[in-house]
Amino acid sequence: MGKYDWVLSALSGLGFRDKLSLIKKFLSDRKKVEDIVKCSLCPNMCRFNCPIATVLGDESVSPAGKARIALAIRRGYLEAAEENVLPLYYCLGCGACKAYCVFGFNVAELLIPLKEELYENGKAPGAVFKLAEKLKNYGSIYGERPVGMAREGKVLLLLGETLRRKYPELEEKYVKILEVLGFSVKTLEIEPYCGLLPYYNGMRDVAEKLYSELVDTLRNSKADFIVVSEPSCAYLLRHVIEKYGLKLKKKVLHISELIYDRLDELRFKEANVEVVLHEPCALIFKLERENILREILARIPNLKLKLPFRNGKNAFCVGGTEILEEMDREVYERLINERLQELKEEAELIITSSPSCMKKLEEAGGKVIDLVDFLLNYMEV
């Protein structure tokens, strides 16, 4: 039987020709319904997976709630005043909503066209313009971009701003693990910006400028391929830059993906330690690599690996893009504390594979170790 045979059987009171014509009309008209409309008519099936909706409980910042507000603003039922548009920016861009969406929507991405309009018309919240200004002036929201060591090699390692600012000691460890895997490592003195903030917040001019610089730098690096410390950077390079008409032919891998691909070459000694795994949302939802961290850690004998109750496709983002930190520090902290308590319920030592996740959990009082650092502790070299 065909997928829509039931409709032919079910349609009452119509002749065969009328039935067929109704089905054809439905199948063709259905494609014209905008994604934002579909999202706004959903009962928020993804709500429980959204960290913002969980912590705030407020319908206006739930995934479908934001879609409804966006639609209402677009159609003129709600004015695009700051207090009305504000809920749209309570979005981490983590993509947790997509994991439970029957249509595969990422609400953050559905909101981008309106956010670009709001930014263009000066109606985005003040925090957006403040961050945009910093990005324009420095290519960073933290001031001048950090300077590090330039190395020559075949594989370009993008350490990321958080690692270079906050965890400079990790730089040698990242280089070491790549050398153990047989690669010669190239690093840049000053790295270009590789973040999703301008993309998710509609700062089109900033995105075009910074992403062009990023792609140019990477193209000119003459590297065989690129390895990054932040999964969000890998996502940006693999999927987002093309939305700005940019292309990068080089392969881009998150460090965990490279380690995973070469796992059979690595040997580990026993680790009689208990750790809890915080899976970066970008690794799970954006790169769709749900199991790799667990599989990597499963290779370490005697490691007691615990998972928080929200794991895998229920992973809980700890801050996403920096807009929340700028706009509402209290909610930002609440979110991170929620996750930290959940992790600490399982074990004291948290392991993760994203320097920015690590920074946020540490600042909230967690004891966190980076995956690369952890593996090197137990690796038989």
Next chain:
Amino acid sequence: MKFKEVLKKAKRREGVYEDLVKLLGKRKVSASESVLFSYSHDYWPISLHWMIHGEIPALPDAVIFPESLEDVVKVVKYAYEKSIPIIPYGGGSGVLGAAVPEYGGIVIDMKRMRRIKIYPKDLIAEAEAGVVGMTLEMYLNHKGFTLRNIPQSLYPSTLGGWIATKALGQFSTKYGGIEDMVIGIEAVIPPGDIVHLKPHPRTATGPDLRKIFIGAEGTLGIVTKAYLKIWPLPERVYKLSFMSGSIEEALESIRRVLQRGVRPAVVRLFDDIETIKWYYWDKRVKKGKVVTIFIVEGDKKLADAEKEIIEEEFRNAIPLGEEPVNYWLEHRFDVREMSEFVPLGFVIDTIEIALPWSKAAEGYHRIINAIRSVEGTLIAYAHASHVYPQGTCFYFIFAGWPKDRDPNEYYQEVWEAAMKATLESGGTISHHHGVGRMRKRWFKDELGEGGFELLRRIKKAIDEKGILNPGNLGV
């Protein structure tokens, strides 16, 4: 704001937001237009049509987000003093307009109250009313337990919403409805009194006051917490399915299964239309036949015995194995109809009722024909789920294309036809969605004069000023 309020029966009240900010602080209160809009509706299907055309049911005056019992008490006291309506809000996934602030007032969004505590030895969980169902179930599963209340709205709905609407889930035949799961409750009633009914395995200490709040849809108190029966995760799970020659044959087999004492976790009988809707891909499934799926779970020996009895009672049907059950499990949360059909002008809804076995088959045909006979109806089909030794729930789904008619006019006509046919068949007008604003015109017929008067007096006694979700239930 350029929305038109379709159901609003009161003027906007001034000063409410300011008073609430003084009471609770800015973080817990909002009256911005986008927030008020967000709480102007629930998931009542006809209101979705309104929304995309610039209309909404009704706006509240303010919305609060309590984080503790004390916050709720403060607001109830304030609302009582000022005679301002208060409407509790969970996931907003109710389909009957129960959470619509028809008379304005203060919407109390419970979702920041979501703490969970487990008492493993007693198999009890203590959970605040705002916890989202899936979060609760996931947390329990992580600790080796389950509540097993799994409605299709599991992902967006809340414990408080379940209690308010007397909800149940797909696994109810074994685990019961929310009324069977709640063994203790905490609520706030006007003028700000806390009612804390302790959890007990059983207690014979007067009328069961917990039941006052279960199914009351926010009209008799604001539920803040519940104590729930939980279970260890099942040891053994069986998935069975059968294709029967007719709905009558399948209903009869299910009746015998239940009356022999078997309590499968899931029983779901799809009528002939819904059978091919779900199982068009299965070459064994034939047009005109009906499929029944079962999930049996629990202790190994018990599950084995239950499986054997089901297979015995379905010996005249064709066994289809696990595949149809796995397919249903994979797709049971694919909620897409409103999103796809409403923008195209289709009117869709679901109507759930219950009938005793002696009237089940006849009632199913009467109700479905009544729905199909309304001009504009294109499709109507049903499944039987949630079964009992005494009878079954039928869940009807209909889609219509009113074309030149007002969608609301068509919609009301279908409901009138279905409710009338249900009452004539000896059924109950709602099995688990509740009454809300949609069903209130048949509510008196359902309860009878005496029953309705009893409820009215209870309402008057608890809520003398009529501030608890006024207009809901029609009481």
